[in-house]
Amino acid sequence: MAKKRETPDQLQHISKLPVPEIESLDEDLQKYMRICTEKLGLIPNVIRAFALRPEKLRTFIGKYNELMLGEDALLTRLEREMIAVVVSSHNHCVYCITSHSQAVRELSDDPVLGDIIMINYREANLTERQRAILDYAFKLTSNPAELGDEDRAKLTAVGLGPKEIFEVTDTTAYFNYTNRMTHGLGMLPNEEYFGMNRLPDPGAH
16 A cells, blocks of 8 residues: 655644634534535645634635625636736735635646746736736735826726726735734645646656
């Protein structure tokens, strides 16, 4: 029987603060975690870490679902995930870089796009709209005091209306928040994210 591979030493904890046992949580949160397992094959560590404060977790779930999964969104899901990667890359957020670059790989059906955006989005093969969105998100993250009318005009020039510009801003601001929570809690990503939607192993048969 093959020896079960152990979790890498780099990923031995979920958070540096206590993580409640799932069974100790209210039924609505246990149900949410079961849904995560059914749909994703895992419970994201951010959900486990936020469970230390159940009301904060409910707020987090509500905002994430509205922003990233809501049917009324004006940006594509891929555009929102790209923003997450650019923001998280600038902030050196290991958790969010890892999880959202995986989402970019999955949504784009491109096994390298997430990594290119993570390292330097300017080198990625993007549409004019995507590039303008990411330029805006990067500036709002790296130098928010310098962002102004000229930057909003660049989004308008590629077809974004006021509500879409609001959504780009909201998404960028949200991931700056989650990055700082992740840093503060000492959160690490789930191991599974690292291998998902990658190039096939050339040695596999």
